[in-house]
Structure formats: structure tokens, C-alpha cells
Amino acid sequence: MPADPSLSRVGIDVGVGLAESRQARFSVADYARAVVQDKITLLAVVFLVFLALFSVGAEILAPFPPTGLNLADRMLPPGAIGSKGAFYLLGTDELGRDLFSRLIYGARVSVSVGVLGAVVSCALGVTTGLTAGYFGGLYEDIIMRLVDGMLSLPSLLVALFVLFVLGGGYVNLILVFSVLHWMVFCRLSRGLALDARSATYVQAARTLGASRLRIVFRHILPNVMAPIIVLFTLEIAILILSEASLSFLGFGVQPPDPSWGLMIADGREHIRSAWWLVTFPGLAIFLTALSLNLVANWVRAVTDPVQRWRWLTGH
Amino acid sequence: MAYFVKRIVNSILLLLLTVSFVFLAGRLIGDPALNMLGPGASDLALEKLRQAAGLNDPLWQQYFRYIGNLLQGDFGVSYRFGFSVLPSEDLAAIGQPVVAIVLERLPATFLLAAVALGLAVPLGVLMGVAAAANPRSAIDRLVSAIALAGVSIVQFWLGLMLIVLFAVQLGWLPTGGYGDARHVILPALTLAARPIGRIAQITRSAMLDELSKPYVVTGRAKGLSEGRIVFLHALRNAAVPIITMIGDELSALLTGAILVEKIFAWPGIGLLIIDSLSRSDLPLIQASIAVVAALVVLVNLLVDLAYRVVNPRIRLGQGG
Numbered sequence: 001m002p003a004d005p006s007l008s009r010v011g012i013d014v015g016v017g018l019a020e021s022r023q024a025r026f027s028v029a030d031y032a033r034a035v036v037q038d039k040i041t042l043l044a045v046v047f048l049v050f051l052a053l054f055s056v057g058a059e060i061l062a063p064f065p066p067t068g069l070n071l072a073d074r075m076l077p078p079g080a081i082g083s084k085g086a087f088y089l090l091g092t093d094e095l096g097r098d099l100f101s102r103l104i105y106g107a108r109v110s111v112s113v114g115v116l117g118a119v120v121s122c123a124l125g126v127t128t129g130l131t132a133g134y135f136g137g138l139y140e141d142i143i144m145r146l147v148d149g150m151l152s153l154p155s156l157l158v159a160l161f162v163l164f165v166l167g168g169g170y171v172n173l174i175l176v177f178s179v180l181h182w183m184v185f186c187r188l189s190r191g192l193a194l195d196a197r198s199a200t201y202v203q204a205a206r207t208l209g210a211s212r213l214r215i216v217f218r219h220i221l222p223n224v225m226a227p228i229i230v231l232f233t234l235e236i237a238i239l240i241l242s243e244a245s246l247s248f249l250g251f252g253v254q255p256p257d258p259s260w261g262l263m264i265a266d267g268r269e270h271i272r273s274a275w276w277l278v279t280f281p282g283l284a285i286f287l288t289a290l291s292l293n294l295v296a297n298w299v300r301a302v303t304d305p306v307q308r309w310r311w312l313t314g315h
Numbered sequence: 316m317a318y319f320v321k322r323i324v325n326s327i328l329l330l331l332l333t334v335s336f337v338f339l340a341g342r343l344i345g346d347p348a349l350n351m352l353g354p355g356a357s358d359l360a361l362e363k364l365r366q367a368a369g370l371n372d373p374l375w376q377q378y379f380r381y382i383g384n385l386l387q388g389d390f391g392v393s394y395r396f397g398f399s400v401l402p403s404e405d406l407a408a409i410g411q412p413v414v415a416i417v418l419e420r421l422p423a424t425f426l427l428a429a430v431a432l433g434l435a436v437p438l439g440v441l442m443g444v445a446a447a448a449n450p451r452s453a454i455d456r457l458v459s460a461i462a463l464a465g466v467s468i469v470q471f472w473l474g475l476m477l478i479v480l481f482a483v484q485l486g487w488l489p490t491g492g493y494g495d496a497r498h499v500i501l502p503a504l505t506l507a508a509r510p511i512g513r514i515a516q517i518t519r520s521a522m523l524d525e526l527s528k529p530y531v532v533t534g535r536a537k538g539l540s541e542g543r544i545v546f547l548h549a550l551r552n553a554a555v556p557i558i559t560m561i562g563d564e565l566s567a568l569l570t571g572a573i574l575v576e577k578i579f580a581w582p583g584i585g586l587l588i589i590d591s592l593s594r595s596d597l598p599l600i601q602a603s604i605a606v607v608a609a610l611v612v613l614v615n616l617l618v619d620l621a622y623r624v625v626n627p628r629i630r631l632g633q634g635g
Contacts, residue, residue, distance in 0.1 A: 160573070
């Protein structure tokens with residue numbers, strides 16, 4: 001953590017020396033080496049990088065268009081060679097569409113719903129949570145009452161009902177996720193802000209006359225990023241699972257947009273004859289959620305001062 | 316005591332807000348009379364029904380009548396279930412009261428949730444304890460892997476995979492439906508996967524905390540057996556976070572049941588919700604959502620109160 005310029009300008013270095021000496025022990029290279037040494041986390045990171053690449057470059061990387069019908073090659077099992085010599089890595093569906101290509105395009109939809117939903121709910125929750133925790137008073141009471149109330153409602157059920165009223169689809173799904181998931185970020189950030197309120201660096205900033213918003217967003221926020229990042233990663237996984245559930249029930253992403261949940265719903269009709277249609281989309285969701293959980297665990301471990309030492313030095 | 320009252324009042328307010336929201340949102344999706352009779356209905360029939368159901372009254376009157384009826388346990392009649400002659404001025408003749416339909420479905424959901432929880436709690440706690448008692452051993456790694464898989468898996472997909480394996484390939488168990496004990500195994504297993512993972516994770520970390528405390532060292536110095544220390548002393552102290560997690564998972568079970576019941580054609584309230592949503596049967600949607608929301612809020616309330624009873628530190632802190 002670099003020394004805060006507003007502090008060094010007046011010659012105060014409260015806490016800065018400590019932060020610097022802790023920082024000096026581990027560099028970025030140490031973190032990178034730790035990822036490489038931890039095989040399982042490395043696998044998870046590699047999987048997520050590939051997933052991101054495939055989602056962004058679906059047009060270039062997918063061997064077939066996602067809606068490319070080819071009735072001659074219907075229901076081919078994984079690894080089959082089609083009528084025109086086409087190779088289908090994961091087989092084809094009842095319309096002869098390549099499952100692997102559809103998974104790649106589905107990744108774009110499922111992952112982006114998860115990421116965008118998490119970004120919006122994180123922004124909402126962190127803003128309200130940090131300000132509530134730092135400002136206190138009636139504002140905090142109202143926000144936290146709202147959070148407690150909304151958290152005690154069954155979120156999948158509320159999502160189902162709201163999507164029934166508004167209609168499904170990509171944008172509505174992200175909207176619903178944002179409205180129904182900001183509370184977890186709010187509760188976490190409020191706790192962090194409450195802790196930070198009495199920290200030396202916040203007192204110093206207050207003494208120097210920094211405004212309340214400046215203290216919250218320029219001083220407290222950078223110092224409490226680690227747990228927020230962990231929760232953010234976990235929330236992406238939860239939202240991807242929720243998207244799959246809602247789309248499976250017909251209230252999420254609408255066809256012809258490919259989404260992993262929809263693909264499972266489609267494949268369900270052929271579950272006896274074509275096992276691959278249900279198995280691979282579910283496996284894709286499982287591996288994505290698993291990787292996100294593993295990465296979140298790793299971030300939690302390396303940002304925890306007690307655990308960091310063990311992880312980074314391999315002891 | 317003041318806390319209990321405040322908490323109960325909050326829960327009631329929350330429920331009132333929920334049913335109000337469901338009522339208003341329900342009116343947003345279009346003319347209830349048209350929904351009820353379908354697009355082929357004549358104008359005369361529509362008007363008759365509107366008058367009979369009071370749909371021509373101002374919205375606020377309808378709202379207060381709706382809330383008033385709810386308080387008397389009257390959630391209205393279903394648009395789709397139990398049709399008789401239409402149109403009729405006697406609403407009771409149109410369809411079955413939704414509250415009867417909902418109550419009829421509740422036992423199946425309760426049975427499913429109870430079996431799932433009955434699997435998840437002992438398994439999850441035992442796995443967590445085994446992992447914490449042997450940190451960084453093969454058991455610990457195995458438990459962590461199973462727990463991680465349990466929270467990362469898509470529930471309905473796991474259900475489908477179990478059907479393929481145990482019902483289609485091996486033919487040991489039925490693919491779905493409601494009947495003898497064999498019917499409950501697959502849905503309960505599907506529903507239990509995630510709570511097993513969550514409970515094992517929380518038990519492991521709570522037990523790791525407890526087992527590093529001085530009273531454990533004292534117990535060992537006194538020559539107590541390891542089993543006694545782990546199960547009688549440490550587990551009792553680790554109970555608070557575990558119970559909180561079980562409560563969380565219980566309310567998640569009630570909503571998770573929606574998907575699992577759909578996959579296994581299990582005639583519980585989850586399947587009822589999906590059916591009523593896909594048929595736009597508004598009174599039935601409102602009633603089933605109100606009942607599930609009430610159950611979840613009630614579970615949360617009970618867990619919160621139980622938590623205070625179990626943990627003397629919080630209880631005394633409130634009193635003093």
C-alpha cells in the first residue's frame with residue numbers, strides 16, 4: 001500500500017511504515033509463484049481464463065455457428081464425424097447443431113449475466129454499506145432494516161415472480177439479480193466500515209479535514225477491498241447457478257439465445273437417448289462455479305495476514 | 316423480551332409488504348378477468364365476472380378487501396383448478412379455494428425437506444468434525460473436495476444425472492412421482508447435496524477454532540478421551556454457527572424444492588408454484604408465494620430466536 005499523499009504532505013506517517021514493511025516481504029512475483037505452485041488453483045485460473053477468452057471470442061473460436069442447422073448430422077455422440085467430414089467434439093443436438101459451439105456461445109450469455117449482475121449488486125451494496133457503516137444514524141437504520149427484510153425473503157421465489165411479471169430475458173435477469181443480491185455486499189461493507197471508523201488512518205484523515213465521502217471512498221474502500229473481492233467472486237458463481245435455474249424453468253434467458261440452463265432444459269427431453277446434451281452444459285456450469293469458489297478461497301487465504309505466510313512460502 | 320416482540324413485528328410487516336407487492340404486481344400483468352376466462356370470452360361474460368369479483372371497484376378498495384380476506388384465511392379461488400360452470404356470479408362455484416390447494420401440497424414438500432435435512436445434518440456435521448479433527452490429512456482434503464463440489468453443483472442437473480444413473484441405467488429407483496419410500500430417495504439426495512457441503516464447511520471451520528482453544532488442552536491434560544473432547548466439549552461450543560447455517564439451509568431447502576420437485580414431478584408446493592406461474596393462475600400464484608414466504612420468514616424468525624437461546628453470550632448481552 002503506497003503512503004497516502006495527504007498524510008505524507010504534512011509529515012505524518014501513521015501506520016505507513018508498518019504497511020510498507022509487510023508489503024516488502026511479498027511481491028507480485030511471490031503471488032504469481034504461489035498460484036503456479038498451487039496446482040488446483042492454477043487449474044481453476046486457467047479454466048476461467050479460457051472461459052473468458054471463449055466468451056469474448058466466440059465468433060472466432062467456435063467451430064460452427066450456434067444456430068447452424070444440419071439435419072443430416074442430428075444427435076451424433078461426442079467425437080463423431082459428420083456427413084461432410086465435420087468433427088463434433090461434444091456431439092450434436094436434435095437439430096444437428098454442434099454442442100461444443102453452443103456451449104461456447106452459452107458461456108458468453110451465462111457468464112456475462114453472472115458478472116454483470118455481480119458488478120451492479122456489488123456497486124449498489126458497497127456504496128450503501130460503506131456509507132451506512134460510516135455515517136450511522138437514521139440512514140444506517142433504514143438501510144439495514146431494508147437489508148434484513150430483503151435477506152429474509154426467499155430470493156429464488158421472488159426472482160421467479162418478478163420475471164413472471166416483467167417477462168424473462170437477458171436484461172431483466174440482470175436487473176432482478178441486482179435488486180435481489182446487493183444486500184449481502186451491503187451487510188459485509190457496513191461491518192467493514194464500522195471496523196474502519198476507529199482505525200488510525202481514518203482518524204488521521206478526519207483530523208486533516210477530509211470530507212466524509214472522501215474518507216469512505218478514498219480511504220476506507222481501498223483498505224477493505226480484499227473481503228469484497230472474495231464475496232464478489234462467490235456471488236458470480238451463485239448468480240451463474242441462479243441464471244441456470246431460472247432459464248431452466250423458462251423464466252430466464254429466452255430462446256434462441258443459448259444459455260447453459262436452457263441447453264439443459266432442451267436436452268432433458270432426450271435424456272434417455274442423448275446423455276451428452278444434458279451432461280456437458282451442466283458440467284460447464286459445475287466447473288465454472290467450482291473454479292470461482294477455488295479462486296475465492298485462494299484470495300481469502302492470501303489476503304488474510306495469518307494464512308498468507310503459509311500460502312506464499314509453501315510451509 | 317423486547318427483542319422478541321420487535322423481531323415478530325418486523326416479520327409481520329415484512330409479510331404484509333410481500334403480499335402487497337404480489338397483489339400490486341399481479342394487477343400489472345393485465346386484466347384479471349381476461350386472464351381468468353381466456354381470450355375467447357365474450358364481453359358480457361367478462362363484465363359479469365368483473366362485477367362478481369369486484370374488479371370494477373377502485374384499486375385501494377380491492378386491496379383492502381384482499382388483505383381483509385387474507386387475514387381470514389381466504390386467498391380467493393383458482394382460475395384453473397376445479398372449474399365448474401362459467402361464468403357465474405357465485406365465485407365459489409368457479410374454482411376451488413386456492414388455500415385448500417396449497418395446504419394439500421404442503422405435506423409433500425415438508426416430507427421432502429425433512430428427509431433432505433435428515434440426511435444433510437448428520438452427514439455434514441460428521442464430515443466437518445472428521446476433517447477438523449484431522450487437519451490437512453487425506454480425510455480433510457476429501458471432505459473439503461466433497462463440500463466444494465456440493466456448493467458448486469447445479470441442483471437440478473445433479474437430479475437429472477441421478478435419474479440417468481439410478482433410474483434409467485440401473486433401474487433401481489423410480490424416475491419421479493410420489494409413492495413409497497423409494498420415491499423420496501433421489502429427490503432428497505439432490506436437495507441435500509448443497510446443505511451437506513455448507514454444513515461440512517461451517518462445522519470444519521467452527522471446530523478448528525474450538526479445538527485450538529485452551530479448554531481443549533486442559534481436557535487432554537486431564538486425560539479425557541479424544542472422542543469425548545471432540546463431541547462433548549468442542550462440538551457443543553461450535554454449535555452456534557452450525558445451527559445458524561442449518562437454519563439458513565432450511566429456508567434454502569424450501570425454495571430449492573421448486574426445482575427439485577419440477578425435475579422429479581414431486582407433487583409439493585414447488586411444483587404447484589411452477590404450474591400456477593405457467594398457467595397465469597394469479598390467485599394460486601399469490602397464495603402459494605404468500606405461504607412459502609411466510610414459511611421462510613417463520614423459519615428465519617425461529618432460527619434467530621433459537622440462536623439467542625443457545626448462545627448465552629448474546630442472551631445475557633441483551634438482558635444486561
